[in-house]
Amino acid sequence: MSASSDRIRRFAALVRKESYQAVRDPSTVLIAFVLPLILLFLFGYGVSLDTTRTRVGLVMEETTPLTQALAASFQASRYFSVTTSQDRRVFEEDLVNGRIRGILVIPANFTTDYAAGNRPRIQVIVDGSEPNTANFVQNYAQGTVANWERQRQALVSEGSNTISIEQRFWFNPELTSRYFLVPGSIAIVMTLVGTLLTSLVVAREWERGTMEAMMATPVTAIELLIGKIFPYFILSLVSMTLCVLLAVFLFGVPFRGSVLALYALSATFLVPALGQGLLISAATKNQFLASQLALISAFLPAFLLSGFLFEINSMPTVIQWITFIVPARYLIPSLQTVFLAGDIWPMFLHSMAVMLLIGTVFFLAAARSTRKRIG
Amino acid sequence: MWWTRLRALIVKELLAVLRDPKSRAILIGPPILQLLVFSYAATLEVRNVDVMILNRDSGHWGQELVERIEGSPTFRRIEMAANPEQVRAAIDAQEVIAAVEIGPDFSRGIEAGTPVDLQLILDGRRSNASQIVSGYLTQIAGTLAAETPAGKRGAARTVSTIPRNWFNPNLTYQWFMVPNLIASIALLIGLIVTALSIARERELGTFDQLMVSPLRVHEILIGKLLPPMMIGLFHITAYILAAIFIFDLPLRGSLVLLYGSAIFYLASVVGIGLFISALSMTQQQAILGAFLFMVPAMLLSGFATPIENMPEWLQPVTLVNPLRYFLIIVKGVFLKDISLAEVVNQTIPLCLIAIVTLSAAAWLFRRRLE
Secondary structure (H helix, E strand, C coil), X not given: CHHHHHHHHHHHHHHHHHHHHHHHCHHHHHHHHHHHHXXXXXXXXXXXCCCCCEEEEEEECCCCHHHHHHHHHHHHCCCEEEEEECCCHHHHHHHHCCCCCEEEEECCCHHHHHHHCCXXXXXXXXECCCHHHHHHHHHHHHHHHHHHHHHHHHHCCCCCCCXXXXXXXXXXXXXXXXXXXXXXXXXXXXXXXXXXHHHHHHHHHHHHCHHHHHHCCCCCHHHHHHHHHHHHHHHHHHHHHHHHHHHHHCCCCCCCCCHHHHHHHHHHHHHHHHHHHHHHHHHXXXXXXXXXXXXXXXXXXXXXXXXXXXXXXXXXXXXXXXXXXXXXXXXXXXXXXXXXXXXXXXXXXXXHHHHHHHHHHHHHHHHHHHHHHHC | CHHHHHHHHHHHHHHHHHCCHHHHHHHHHHHHHHHHHHHHHCCCCCCXXXXXXXXXXXXXXXXXXXXXXXXXXXXXXXXXXXXXXXXXXXXXXXXXXXXXXXXXXXHXXXXXXXXXXXXXXXXXXXXXXXXXXXHHHHHHHHHHHHHCHHHHHHHHHCCEEEEEEECCCCCCHHHHHHHHXXXXXXXXXXXXXXXXXXXXXXXHCHHHHHHHCCCCHHHHHHHHHHHHHHHHHHHHHHHHHHHHHCCCCCCCCCHHHHHHHHHHHHHHHHHHHHHHHHHCCCHHHHHHHHHHHHHHHHHCCCCCCCHHHCCCCCHHHHHHCHHHHHHHHHHHHHHHCCCHHHHHHHHHHHHHHHHHHHHHHHHHHHHHHC
């Protein structure tokens, strides 16, 4: 009785001590509450992949009823905010300096070519230094012209057959980018608390020698590590909950899945996240190095290699392999699904299994390097 | 005399950062890794995606459409669905990003010259990518439509648009990414090195020793300012070389302008770092403070999304962000050969930010002394 109950008592005392220590540290509050709020706020308002009205210049090299009608449909488009001129040179400097993102040119012989059936051409000049915006301007310009023509042909009758395409975007019919950015940023917040904060705190203990002091007590290395991360596990879940509440009530992101799935996924994600934090701190024993490593191996990959902003399928093969060991890669699509689609358990279970596997590897490595340091 | 003192301080600062092999490694290794990984990874192009087709048409045109989608290089795998339930399951589990549903009357309608509908179902959880996929599919269907009997009749009237991409004719994504990385790596390194330098001394207690040395406050400040700027310039130079020789970016403008403005950019970054440093009592606070500045700075710089897409009340916040100005300069010098006037326009705010943050840092240090 005594041996195991001693053990439990010791462990409980350790957890209590670590929890006090975590809660009393001002940087804990900063990372666990202030930073998540800032991040969520930025993703909710600042980063938007929706193309709102893009400023373009429209050059009308001739003014006829036909070109005016076309110009009117550009002006009516909700994708463009149009300034008109007769001469393209007016806009060239604006395009260089990024004040406009494109120049649309309706050429001088447009009306006669159109009447003669000579396939008149509209030039769409865009700022290629912003490839994404450039693509959108090209596509929307093309779409606007096609629409204009379709309406025109419908007026002229003949009812020419085209294949009309009906698009339906499931889960997010309005294509609001906030709806997938906000759930994704919750994963980034948990990476911050789980990996960055943990690695900093534990590295500081190594720096100060308090980790060695703890090792000298009867507590085993495993108990020590678990006691160390337990408060951060709870803290991460609390800050995740805060983010979810904000996402739903402030940003109006729909929540179609279950709370159970949300917590199951988040808790599982914390296994690799905390494991990585411990591993980094044990390997570096230095706050500066730990912060840099956490930034480079956890925060940036969660941002860039997780499918959060950039499509993994489009990356070169070697980089796609790297993404397989980024835990956020598995959490982000699952979180987006919990919010927007609902509970799709086969997908969740698969993600959770992989995250657990990665987490186990991190933990074993962390435990190994902790023990080694003592021996 | 003062120069000897200052030089000694600069050498000491550089040694403090570069002496330790681990921190030397962290200043050199990860930036290289970041450049290679992120410049290739960060692409908003969509390639190699899987799509599903539910073909309920038995005629020629439905088959023709399927073949054209299969022939498109954008898609990796084309799965054929037998029923709508399969489509739903595949989209739900994100096995495919889009599904095309060809109705039973597709071929009959085309032969008869009546309008036909084609349904696209797309995954709104990845709305950005699915919009691009929708664009590709629409284009394939559009080409097919032009070749139908009715389409051929109307074809002569079609107005076409000719794309012209200035500065980056093939819209190569790396041409956009690498300049962004040049500006952000300098921010990352400059900020962290500076923010830590004073905090570390304070934690170790050597800062007080520095304060009682013959060095004046402004000398200490300059001594703390120059070494991180030198490290930042080293990184910028390495990245510029990589941009030209590895990523084949055209260098259309003048390097002199780029370096000239880089000095002001680094001064403003280091100024912010010193300011954070002056405010924080421990290394941990300095690291977190730097981080707290860096993340919003990256997100509100025009790097991830154009500033004009942000809500109007948020746009003024970007005015105090040095990264915003330097991004325009780096991209401008590499791709657009921007004029001296435009570079100066962007450098003046950098200069102002540097003056404000450096004076604030000096003021904070003086106040600490008293």
